[in-house]
Amino acid sequence: MELAKVCGIIGCSNEVSVYVTEVLHRRPINQNAFCLEHFQTFLNSIDSKHSVSQPPSASVAGDEILFDVELLCFFYRRDIHQGDIVQVHLREESGSRAIIIEIGYCEYSVLYHLLAGAPRSRPLTHQAMASTISSLQALLKDVVIDRKDEKEHHFSAHLRIEQGNRAVLVDVRPSDAISLALSTGAPIRVAESLLLSSG
Numbered sequence: 001m002e003l004a005k006v007c008g009i010i011g012c013s014n015e016v017s018v019y020v021t022e023v024l025h026r027r028p029i030n031q032n033a034f035c036l037e038h039f040q041t042f043l044n045s046i047d048s049k050h051s052v053s054q055p056p057s058a059s060v061a062g063d064e065i066l067f068d069v070e071l072l073c074f075f076y077r078r079d080i081h082q083g084d085i086v087q088v089h090l091r092e093e094s095g096s097r098a099i100i101i102e103i104g105y106c107e108y109s110v111l112y113h114l115l116a117g118a119p120r121s122r123p124l125t126h127q128a129m130a131s132t133i134s135s136l137q138a139l140l141k142d143v144v145i146d147r148k149d150e151k152e153h154h155f156s157a158h159l160r161i162e163q164g165n166r167a168v169l170v171d172v173r174p175s176d177a178i179s180l181a182l183s184t185g186a187p188i189r190v191a192e193s194l195l196l197s198s199g
């Protein structure tokens with residue numbers, strides 16, 4: 001992918017700070033490059049679109065809410081000593097709330113290729129995990145992002161796997177949970193308690 005150097009908003013000559021992939025129904029629908037200011041304008045426009053079209057969903061603590069990937073945001077750092085920052089923005093399916101998860105560049109690359117449907121000649125880790133689950137005659141029921149370490153500022157997730165009558169919970173990073181969900185078609189859920197604590 002050829003990376004644009006100048007903000008994609010007409011009339012703006014600022015350097016690009018963020019490359020954004022918009023996602024709908026698990027497929028990339030738009031690619032944009034923004035300076036930080038126009039990135040914020042873009043986020044505000046997406047938020048207001050959701051708050052107009054979607055009433056807040058009625059849910060209670062203990063619920064798990066269906067979410068899906070809405071944006072991949074790659075913050076480009078020109079300084080080689082600064083690490084890349086990548087965010088996955090997940091949006092509530094029948095409401096307006098969003099959750100932002102930071103992931104690494106390698107995980108971003110995997111998610112991007114999964115969304116774009118790019119074939120891989122050799123199985124990546126999430127594909128190997130998916131094959132392992134199905135080889136054991138088990139089914140990935142869903143993935144749940146259900147905890148946040150307030151000190152470390154990172155989220156944790158679980159895979160919920162069913163094998164016959166047996167239910168198995170597996171601890172994973174959210175990026176692995178999301179890539180497995182995308183590659184198997186499993187739903188992504190977020191614990192209501194997490195949304196309440198994130199404000």
Ligand SMILES: [Zn+2]
Pocket residue numbers: 007008009012013014034035036037038
């Ligand atoms: Zn701009």
